[in-house]
Amino acid sequence: MAIQINQLAKHFGQTQVLRGIDLNIEKGELVALLGPSGSGKTTLLKIIAGLEWPDAGALQVDGADWLQLAAKDRRIGFVFQQYALFPHMSVRDNLAFGLTVGSRANRPGKDVIRRKVDELLQFLQIPQLANRFPTQLSGGQKQRVALGRALAITPSVLLLDEPFGALDAAIRRDLRRWLRDVHEATGSTTIFVTHDQEEAFELADRVVVMGDGKIEQIGTADQIHDHPASPFVARFMGATVELPVQMHAGRPEARGLDLSRIARRPLPDGAATLFVRPQDITPVLDPHGDWTVTRRSSTGAQLRLVATHPTLGEVEVDLPRRDAPDGLAAGATLTLRIEVGTLFTTPAAPQTAATHTLHAAPRKENAQ
Incomplete structure (x- = not known):
């Protein structure tokens, strides 16, 4: 099913939680809604499901106006973070539930339901769990059952709200790969909500960043x-270091920063801000440098430094510990070389700011 969303808006009291959302999703596409808490992604998902209603805008699925349909008429498969399994029902009965509650005219026969559940148990790779109850399942097993229950009705659209948020990291990684396989096998149009960047980028065909x-x-x-x-x-993507620079003839300049790897950019002269990830800063020992190492820590694999500048403040630097030069101790003076960053002119508003991404050759240790 292809989904078209136009200018969706939603308020809760005086709070506007959706501000004119426009989004097209192709049939069979897997799209992630990525963003921090409060960005509106779950509200958007619930409007698609028919669990919330917008104040304005349009929602069409294959040309049909879904804002005129009740949730029960949309044939949505919805998977929640907390599974929402029926505790008094076995795995088999949980999977069958959606097939047994339709109108009598559309309800499949008992033999059809049994065969469908048997197919799902095999597809989900949990046939041995058919007669267990939810209290007898692990978190990962519960999530497979929850997804299977959603798939049982052959949904037109599959919606997942933080589906792996309650699971530990190792199980999440396994289930992400498994969910991608399920999506490719079913060909369903799928939308899932997450605040986990790795999860969104590993799973989705496209990512929608909301804020x-x-x-x-x-x-x-x-x-x-x-x-x-x-x-x-x-x-949000980790560029937590913000450095004020001055643009001059298309090049950013700032004392104490080596910006030689930054190509000339067609930005106006004047103030700008350079957004950089800590791992994209190379500390260069320099007896005349303007930066001083004020804190050093190690995670074993990574060396983390805090460098301080008399006017620019503190900057975090993250680099592989084994590749760090000798002498990067507290009190060492540095020049900071910027390998890659993103430049926005200031003081223009963020939504209208000119933006250019700056590229340079990666450090040797990061080269593929």
Whole structure:
């Protein structure tokens, strides 16, 4: 099913949680709604499901106006973070539930339901769990059952709200790969909500980054990582270091920063802000440098430094510990070389700021 969303808006009291959402999703596409808490992504998902209603806008699925349909008439498969399994029912009965509650005219016969459940048990790779109850299942097993129950009705659209949020990291990784396989096998149009960047980028065909009720950017993992469209996206993608620079003849300049790897950019002269990830800063020992190492810690694999500048404040630097030069101790003076970053002119508003992503050759240790 192809989904078209136009100018959807939603208020809860005085709070506007969706601010004119426009989004098209192709048939068979898997799309992630990614953003922090309060960005509006779950509200958007619930409107598609028919569990919330917008104040304005349009929602069409294969040309049909879904705002004229009740939730029960949309044939939606919805998977919640907390599974929502019926505790008094076995796995088999949970999977069969959606097939048994339709109108008598549309309800399949008992033999058809049994065969469908048997197929799902095999497809979900849990036939041995058929007669267990939810209290006898692990978190990952419960989530498979919840997804199977949603798939049982052959949904027109599959919606998942933080489906792996309650699971530990190892199980989440396994289930992400499994869910991608399920999606490709069923060909369903799937939308899932997450605040986990790794999850969104590993699973989705496209990622929709949301913030404060708006869509900030739509794209693939590489597009969003390398070309954030706004300061909000840059920060959300880990560019937590913000450095004031001055543009002059298309080049950013700042004392204490080596910006030699930054190509000339067609930005106006004047103030700008350089957004950089800590791992994209190379500390260069320099007896005349303007930065001083004030804190050093190690995670074993990574060396983390805090460097301080008399006017620019503190900057975090993250680099592989084994590749760090000798002498990076507290009190060492540095020049900071910027390998890659994103530049936004200031003081223009974020949504209208000119943006250019700056590319340079990666450090040797990061080269593929």
